[in-house]
Amino acid sequence: METDFTPFASLTGGILIGLAATLLMASLGRIMGATGILTGLIRPASADEFKWRAALLAGMVSGPVVVLLLTGQMPAVEVPVSVPMLVVGGMIVGLGVTFGGGCTSGHGVCGMARLSPRSIVATVTFMIFTAVTVFVLRHVVGV
Amino acid sequence: MRFVITYLIGLVFGVGIAISGMANPAKVLNFFDIAGSWDPSLAFVMGGALITTLIGYRLVFGRSAPMFDTRFHLPTGRSIDLRLVGGSAVFGIGWGIAGFCPGGALPALGTGRWEVFAFVGAVIAGILLARFVQSLGAPAAGASA
Numbered sequence: 358m359e360t361d362f363t364p365f366a367s368l369t370g371g372i373l374i375g376l377a378a379t380l381l382m383a384s385l386g387r388i389m390g391a392t393g394i395l396t397g398l399i400r401p402a403s404a405d406e407f408k409w410r411a412a413l414l415a416g417m418v419s420g421p422v423v424v425l426l427l428t429g430q431m432p433a434v435e436v437p438v439s440v441p442m443l444v445v446g447g448m449i450v451g452l453g454v455t456f457g458g459g460c461t462s463g464h465g466v467c468g469m470a471r472l473s474p475r476s477i478v479a480t481v482t483f484m485i486f487t488a489v490t491v492f493v494l495r496h497v498v499g500v
Numbered sequence: 501m502r503f504v505i506t507y508l509i510g511l512v513f514g515v516g517i518a519i520s521g522m523a524n525p526a527k528v529l530n531f532f533d534i535a536g537s538w539d540p541s542l543a544f545v546m547g548g549a550l551i552t553t554l555i556g557y558r559l560v561f562g563r564s565a566p567m568f569d570t571r572f573h574l575p576t577g578r579s580i581d582l583r584l585v586g587g588s589a590v591f592g593i594g595w596g597i598a599g600f601c602p603g604g605a606l607p608a609l610g611t612g613r614w615e616v617f618a619f620v621g622a623v624i625a626g627i628l629l630a631r632f633v634q635s636l637g638a639p640a641a642g643a644s645a
Contacts, residue, residue, distance in 0.1 A: 451626015
């Protein structure tokens with residue numbers, strides 16, 4: 358499935374992601390990491406630990422709706438993989454981010470921005486493994 | 501007040517993810533498919549997010565504490581070990597299979613698409629499974645990023 362190259366929209370989106378990460382650190386002193394947010398919602402250490410994450414998630418989920426209201430179009434979600442791949446992939450993601458201590462947002466943006474050696478190693482590792490997985494699935498296995 | 505601000509920060513993140521293309525698995529997978537239908541857009545997402553955060557964090561860490569807390573909550577782990585590298589490798593494999601990452605999928609829940617709910621449900625199952633495995637073996641893992 359071909360997708361359009363969207364450098365301007367992607368750069369703007371990226372800057373907003375970075376702005377949100379900066380503001381979360383400036384206000385609550387927290388890392389904007391989807392893994393930590395999700396984990397903290399599933400198994401919160403305290404009521405307050407749950408509340409700020411719930412408020413943050415509510416804002417995140419409102420994002421596509423606000424884009425719909427502003428542009429008249431819901432952001433595209435095109436899923437070029439089968440349902441079993443979505444579910445198995447999701448479980449593997451859940452396992453990996455728990456042991457790896459973060460994902461694209463936590464390690465890839467916030468950790469890299471702190472120049473954390475752990476996050477740099479994690480990000481390089483998952484970028485390589487994602488690319489290899491996509492290559493193997495699309496060009497060797499042929500799904 | 502604190503929760504209103506937190507909600508608005510989540511909204512900025514959600515709008516950013518939505519317009520960047522990170523919530524769209526077709527676009528994400530094409531970024532990694534250099535040998536096929538390559539779409540380099542996500543380099544602009546990562547670049548824009550990283551440079552903005554790099555500058556933003558410089559400014560924020562110039563202060564002694566965040567606005568609504570007494571300290572910054574930063575990961576304390578320092579060790580680069582098998583858990584970090586192996587976990588990240590496993591995450592990469594899952595991302596390459598599904599095309600969603602957690603940061604892309606959480607805002608994408610707002611589109612109401614069932615595929616996103618299926619993915620996030622599976623991620624939660626994976627997190628719980630990993631926590632269970634951790635509870636059987638070694639001492640608890642460090643804080644998640």
